[in-house]
Amino acid sequence: MSYKVNFKTVETxxxxxxxxxxxxxxxxxxxxxxxxNKYQHEYVTEPAGDHPELLDRVNTILQERDMVLPYKPxxxxxxxxxxxxxxxxxYENGLSINVLYTLADGGKWAVGFKLSDGMAIPDVFEGKFKFxxxxxxxxxxxxxSFFKIKGDYPD
Structure with missing residues (x-):
């Protein structure tokens, strides 16, 4: 079931x-x-288990940096x-990962990481990134933190 995220009142x-x-x-x-605020786009999330193809793509991209995440999405x-x-x-431990790329040829490809308030820096990030x-x-x-993607990962 999809969930339209409320950004005026934090909901769990x-x-x-x-x-x-x-x-x-x-x-x-x-x-x-x-x-x-930037795009007037409503932000909607869905249970991770409903979209294994998205998790597979993100995990494949992370392998570019030899990163395997043991966390539950x-x-x-x-x-x-x-x-x-x-x-x-x-992720359940408080990590958020985003992958972005421009649809135009020669555009940007990047992976961003955000750590929730109060969570420790996961071991997989130690020494690889400054936050x-x-x-x-x-x-x-x-x-x-973030890194630029070197490979090409079509849908």
Whole structure:
């Protein structure tokens, strides 16, 4: 069942099994607010189990950096806005990953990571990435990093 994310009031729908449920819900709401403010796009998530093809694509891209995530995915979101395809995965431990690429030839390809407020940096990221901090009214302190994708990963 899909869920339209409320970015005015943080709701934990679909994320209840997370030990950092409130922070993860705030992170998800923060993403929804960004897409509404910038593109007037309604941010909708679905259970990760309903879209194994999205998880497979994200996992294949992460292998470019020898990253295998042992975390349980809870929700995904996949959409195109303003010529860019975005795929999000929200994990039970509080991690959010997004993959973005422009649909035009020669465009940008990148993977972004965001850590929910209060969660430790996962071992798989140690020494590979530096995390910048940002404050959010919805999510508290968010730590984020990214890498540019080298390969080509069509749908």
């Amino acid at each position: 729908t679909g994320l209840e099994s997370s030990p950092v449920v409130d922070a993860l819900a705030g992170l998800r709401a923060n993403e929804a607010r960004y897409f509404w 809870l929700e995904v979101s996949d959409f195109v806005v303003d010529g860019v395809r975005w795929t999000y995965v929200f 910048a901090r940002q404050r959010s009214k919805l999510a508290g302190t968010i730590r984020g």
